[in-house]
Amino acid sequence: MHAENEVHFRDAAAKALLDPQLRANFRRAMDGLIAKRLAQFPDPRDLQDLRDLSTAIRSRSLLCLPELLEQLEANCAKNGIKVHWAETCEQANQLILGILQAKGAKTLVKGKSMVSEEMHLNAFLESKGIEALESDLGEYIIQLDGETPSHIIMPAIHKNKDQIARQFSQKIKDAKYTEDVDELTAMARKVLRQKFLDADAGLSGVNFAVAETGTLCLVENEGNGRMSTHVPPLHIAVMGLEKVVARLEDVAPLYAILTRSATGQAVSTYFNLITGPRGEGEKDGPQEVHLVILDNGRSRIYADPQLRATLRCIRCGACMNHCPVYTRVGGHAYEAVYPGPIGKILTPQMEGVGVRHDLIHGSSLCGACGEVCPVEIPIPEILVRLRREATHSDVGSNVAGKGTGRTATEDWAWHLWAGVLKRPALYRVATWFATRFGKALPARAPLIKNWTQFRTKPVPARRSLTERLRAEGVSHE
Amino acid sequence: MNGTKPKKVYFYGTCLVDLFFPDAGMAGIQLLRRAGVEVIFPEGQTCCGQPAFNCGYWEEARDVARTQVALFPQDLPVILPSGSCAGMMKVHYPELFHGQPDEAKVQAFSARVYELTQFLVDVLDVRLQDLGEPVKVTWHSSCHAVRDLGLKGEPQALIGQLANVELAPLTREYECCGFGGTFAVRHPEISGAMVTDKIADATATGASVVLSTDGGCLMNVNGALEAKSSKLKVQHIAEFLWERTRAR
Numbered sequence: 201m202h203a204e205n206e207v208h209f210r211d212a213a214a215k216a217l218l219d220p221q222l223r224a225n226f227r228r229a230m231d232g233l234i235a236k237r238l239a240q241f242p243d244p245r246d247l248q249d250l251r252d253l254s255t256a257i258r259s260r261s262l263l264c265l266p267e268l269l270e271q272l273e274a275n276c277a278k279n280g281i282k283v284h285w286a287e288t289c290e291q292a293n294q295l296i297l298g299i300l301q302a303k304g305a306k307t308l309v310k311g312k313s314m315v316s317e318e319m320h321l322n323a324f325l326e327s328k329g330i331e332a333l334e335s336d337l338g339e340y341i342i343q344l345d346g347e348t349p350s351h352i353i354m355p356a357i358h359k360n361k362d363q364i365a366r367q368f369s370q371k372i373k374d375a376k377y378t379e380d381v382d383e384l385t386a387m388a389r390k391v392l393r394q395k396f397l398d399a400d401a402g403l404s405g406v407n408f409a410v411a412e413t414g415t416l417c418l419v420e421n422e423g424n425g426r427m428s429t430h431v432p433p434l435h436i437a438v439m440g441l442e443k444v445v446a447r448l449e450d451v452a453p454l455y456a457i458l459t460r461s462a463t464g465q466a467v468s469t470y471f472n473l474i475t476g477p478r479g480e481g482e483k484d485g486p487q488e489v490h491l492v493i494l495d496n497g498r499s500r501i502y503a504d505p506q507l508r509a510t511l512r513c514i515r516c517g518a519c520m521n522h523c524p525v526y527t528r529v530g531g532h533a534y535e536a537v538y539p540g541p542i543g544k545i546l547t548p549q550m551e552g553v554g555v556r557h558d559l560i561h562g563s564s565l566c567g568a569c570g571e572v573c574p575v576e577i578p579i580p581e582i583l584v585r586l587r588r589e590a591t592h593s594d595v596g597s598n599v600a601g602k603g604t605g606r607t608a609t610e611d612w613a614w615h616l617w618a619g620v621l622k623r624p625a626l627y628r629v630a631t632w633f634a635t636r637f638g639k640a641l642p643a644r645a646p647l648i649k650n651w652t653q654f655r656t657k658p659v660p661a662r663r664s665l666t667e668r669l670r671a672e673g674v675s676h677e
Numbered sequence: 678m679n680g681t682k683p684k685k686v687y688f689y690g691t692c693l694v695d696l697f698f699p700d701a702g703m704a705g706i707q708l709l710r711r712a713g714v715e716v717i718f719p720e721g722q723t724c725c726g727q728p729a730f731n732c733g734y735w736e737e738a739r740d741v742a743r744t745q746v747a748l749f750p751q752d753l754p755v756i757l758p759s760g761s762c763a764g765m766m767k768v769h770y771p772e773l774f775h776g777q778p779d780e781a782k783v784q785a786f787s788a789r790v791y792e793l794t795q796f797l798v799d800v801l802d803v804r805l806q807d808l809g810e811p812v813k814v815t816w817h818s819s820c821h822a823v824r825d826l827g828l829k830g831e832p833q834a835l836i837g838q839l840a841n842v843e844l845a846p847l848t849r850e851y852e853c854c855g856f857g858g859t860f861a862v863r864h865p866e867i868s869g870a871m872v873t874d875k876i877a878d879a880t881a882t883g884a885s886v887v888l889s890t891d892g893g894c895l896m897n898v899n900g901a902l903e904a905k906s907s908k909l910k911v912q913h914i915a916e917f918l919w920e921r922t923r924a925r
Contacts, residue, residue, distance in 0.1 A: 214866035524853045528870050562864050564857025564871070565731060567824035581772070588733030614729050618737035621692075622744045624721035631696055638696075650862040654869035655900025658697060665690045665699035669706075669718050 206605075209559040212533040213525075222358055226530050229357045233521040236464020237572075254457045255576045258512040261445045265502065268411040268444045269493070275414030279476035281489045289319040292494045296321065296403075296436055297328055299490050303434050305330065305400035309392075311420065311428035312336035313405030314352050314515060315438045315494055317537045321403075333399070335392050335424040337385065344371045350531030352538060353462050353517040358530050392424065402428035402486070406439035407514070408454060409491070412447050416491065418472040419458060421465075426472055435486040437474070441493050442502075442511035454514060457574040462516040497550040500598055506585060507599070510545055512575040519569035519579060525562060534559065541569035545582045553590040554604025560586045634660045635667075682801055685715040687755045689745075691762045692724040693892030694913075701892070701913030705758040705793050708919055712801045716756075719748040727765040728858050730773055739773055746770075746779075746786045754800070755790045758915050760822020760890050763792040768825045792822055793915055794890055798831040807839035809921035815845050815884035817875070817898065819891035820853050832890055832914050839921055845882035849874075856897040872901040880909055887911045 216222055241247040261268060273283040284299075286292035300308065308325060310316065310332055322332040322343075334343040338356035341364055342349060349355030356364070361379055368387055369377040375387050396402075404425055408417040416437050418425045429435045445451065459465045478485030501507050520526040520540025531539035536547040536559075544563060548556035560583060569579040586599070591610065593603030620626050638660035643652045651657070663671075686709060694702045706716045725745060729738035745766075749755050757763040767790040774783040797803045816836065822828045836844050855861065855871025862868075875898060879887045887902075887909060889895050899911040 210864055210866065213864065217866055217870050524855070524871055525867055528874075529867065558863075561732075561860065562867065564820070564853045564855060564860045564868070566820035566853035566857070568820070568851070568853070571824055584731055584733065586733075587731070588735060591733050610732075614732065614734040614737045617729060618734075618740045621723040621726075621741040624723055624744070627723040634696060647862050650865035651900070652904075653865050654872060654904060655897065656903040658896050658900060660696045661699045663699065665695040665702035666720070666722065668699055668703060670720075 204555075206555050206557060207535055207559065209534065209556075209562045212535055213529040213562065216529040216533040221360070221363075222530050223528060225358055225360050226527050228360075229354070230521050230527045233464060237461060237518060237521070238464075240460035240464050240466060250453060250457050251574055251576055253453045254514075254574050255512065257445060257450045257454060258514070258575045261450070262442065262502070262508060262511055264446070265442070265444065268446055269441060271411040272409055272414060272444050275411065276476075276491055277414070279414045281414060281416070281474075281476050281491050284490060284492045285495075286492055287495045289494070289496055292319050292438065292492050292496075293321060293324040295492055296438070297325065297330070299434070299436055300325075300330060300401055303400065303488070305434060307395075307399045308332045308401045308403055309395050309399035309428050309432060310334050310336075310339070311402070311404035311418070311425040312339055312355075313403065313438055314349075314537065315405055315440055316403065317349060318440075318496060319438070319494070321438075332403075333392075333395050335395065335422075335428055336420075337388055337422055337424075340388055340392065341367070344368075348532070348537070350539065351517060351520060352515055352540075352542075358532065392427075396424075396427040396431045399428075399432045401434040401436060402430075402432040403436045403438065404429050406437050406443050406491070407458065408451050409439060409444045410446075410448050410451060411444050414475065415448065416472075416474040417451055417455070418474060419455065419468045419470075420472070421463075421469040423470055426470055429472065429474055430485055433487045434490075435474075435477075435488070436490045436492065438492045438494060441495055441498050442513075458514050458516050461518040461572070461574045497600065500600065501549050503598055507549065507582060509577050510542075510549065510582060512577055513542055513546075514575060515542075516574055518572045518574065522568045522572045524564070524566060524568065541579045542577070545577075545579055545586060548586050548590075549600060552601025552604065553586050553599055554601040556601075557590045557605030560590055560605075628666070631660075631664045631666070635662055635664055682712075683714065683754055685717065685751075685753050686796075687749050687751075687753050688716050688718045689725075689749075689755055689757045689762070689766075690718070690722055691757055691759045691892060693896065694758055695722070697896060698892050698913050698916070701758055701916045704913070704919035705756070705915040707923065708793075708797060708803070708915060709756065709801075711923075712797070712803050714801070717753070721748050725762040725765045726773075727762060727769070730765065730769060731858055735773060739777070742770060742773060742783075743779070746783055749786060749789070753789065754796065755786070756793055756796050757790065758793045758890070758913065759892055760792050760819035760826055760828065761893055763790055763795075764821035764825030766790045792826055792828065792890065794831040794835055795826065795828055798834055803835075805835065805838040805918060805922050807841045807921055808923075808925070809839070809841055811841045811843070812886065813843045813845055813882075813884045814886045814888050814917070815847055815879050815882040816850065817847065817854060817879070817887055817889040817894055818850055819889060819894050820851075822890055823851060832888070835914070835918060836888070839918075842921070845884050847875075847878045847882060849878055854894045854897050856891075856893040858893065861897065868897075869901075872897050876901045876905065876907065876909070880907065885909065886917065888914045888917055890914050 341356040350358040590605035726738035855868040
């Protein structure tokens with residue numbers, strides 16, 4: 201039995217692999233990002249030091265997460281930021297709708313926020329008659345086509361310049377066709393400038409929330425984050441509950457490793473420290489600032505000592521940039537808000553390991569993700585753990601959908617496998633047959649044909665190593 | 678081992694070498710013997726258990742792993758001609774046996790595990806003399822050898838000792854070949870795309886042989902090359918080193 205509504209990564213990935221334009225776009229973009237990141241870390245020892253420090257900060261923050269969240273709420277309140285708690289995406293959407301309606305807001309301009317993608321906020325607000333406009337250039341590009349982000353940092357990375365040129369000329373009013381990047385950017389800027397000025401409210405994500413000061417940190421490159429959070433009279437920030445750190449001094453190393461790992465920048469163009477609404481006598485800033493803190497399965501992940509490492513993530517995207525699977529299939533094939541290796545461990549924990557069983561297995565466990573992760577999340581280890589969870593219902597596990605990916609066929613196969621391999625005498629008989637008759641196996645048999653689609657059939661040697669050594673009389677002791 | 682070279686070692690063949698690359702196993706044993714080490718090959722070897730472990734079938738993996746650990750009772754190094762299987766025994770056995778009654782015994786075993794080239798270079802410090810004809814080769818690094826075991830160029834150092842061998846690196850030396858055990862049959866399209874790129878990279882180097890330290894990678898890359906009727910061959914590094922350096 202397979203879990204109901206199982207999402208098949210294999211099918212979507214196979215389709216993506218047939219699109220040469222998509223593959224070329226991703227490969228080129230990812231190669232660029234890999235090279236830029238590497239240039240930022242010329243000394244591997246310095247990189248390791250910074251990783252150790254960043255990992256320690258994130259681990260320490262998670263260790264006292266409940267206390268830090270309480271402290272954050274109290275200090276935000278002192279700064280005039282109102283904190284709201286949402287257990288589910290539905291609750292978070294309703295909270296935001298309530299805040300907007302209380303101010304009579306009809307238009308919302310958004311900085312970039314993956315949590316708002318998690319909530320499907322735009323669609324929700326539109327159904328309530330509120331316009332939500334993405335102002336990050338990449339997000340703006342995909343919103344024009346009604347697409348979802350294909351990368352958590354560079355949401356429109358699946359498109360190349362020519363594709364965007366065609367799209368702008370068709371979708372933006374009075375736009376002329378140009379392939380000049382500066383002209384294209386200027387077109388988007390013209391539309392967005394007016395939206396910033398007209399919007400009733402702005403929404404942003406949060407990169408780090410500082411408990412001791414009640415500060416919201418926002419990392420960005422386009423100034424749209426600052427515009428969204430400072431120009432409209434109302435600012436709503438949304439964050440996952442794991443984003444909190446204890447002290448302001450924790451931010452510097454995390455920021456340093458975030459921008460370097462993500463885009464290969466030593467610093468981002470903008471770094472915003474938001475400490476509340478416009479103060480008395482100040483000339484800009486919103487009149488109200490709200491912070492919505494979302495759980496959406498995170499506290500369940502938090503409760504498991506091993507899986508908790510998932511929440512260390514600072515959303516740099518380095519794991520996807522370096523992933524041999526992601527670079528070939530792109531982000532949309534994952535059919536998830538968070539694609540790539542981090543998505544491969546996060547999505548099943550949020551949606552259930554049974555419905556995402558195929559995704560959990562969509563990794564060769566090569567370890568490239570874990571190797572570059574700035575906070576050393578053991579992604580391959582967690583994948584193996586989730587494979588376990590998908591097929592077993594271990595006592596003490598609270599993983600969503602545990603055991604629902606189990607099938608009688610797979611159970612039987614592993615049982616048989618172990619039955620032979622734990623009995624050397626039986627294994628010897630099996631290898632004897634394989635060496636003598638392995639050639640005769642049909643190349644189109646089930647499973648074998650998955651292999652032979654791209655390769656010749658492996659043929660066993662005529663005599664196994666064990667047989668040859670026995671004939672030679674090597675020491676067995 | 679306190680810097681002194683061990684006189685005796687165990688050899689663990691691995692299931693893929695046993696069945697598909699026995700020459701590599703024989704060569705590995707010869708290389709060790711020539712370095713003055715007595716090699717014990719315990720009977721009863723099957724598989725390290727990695728396929729079941731990686732798929733979450735840990736009871737089955739443990740059942741098999743226990744029978745294998747029991748074959749190596751003496752306090753001697755255990756040498757494997759595979760980065761992936763050595764990674765399983767050295768790094769993942771302690772995870773697999775965490776909290777089990779025989780955890781301490783398994784940990785002691787894991788501490789003795791070495792990948793072959795690692796042992797030849799880091800422990801035995803072997804010196805090779807090339808007796809072969811000039812040849813150009815390329816090297817595919819196994820993900821688990823590098824990322825699980827932390828190999829730091831030992832295989833390349835061994836190849837570098839051979840005077841008549843030119844090593845032409847792959848453009849993406851550290852990218853996975855797409856094998857990944859059951860991944861290759863569960864996600865054949867992605868795995869196929871990966872190995873197709875890998876053989877294109879290898880072909881572009883102009884080498885005549887692709888060397889690796891892992892049976893899985895070799896089987897994968899070889900199968901893809903054969904399917905394209907390529908002239909490029911694959912060979913396990915142990916076999917390559919032994920063939921070029923043995924007295925005829």
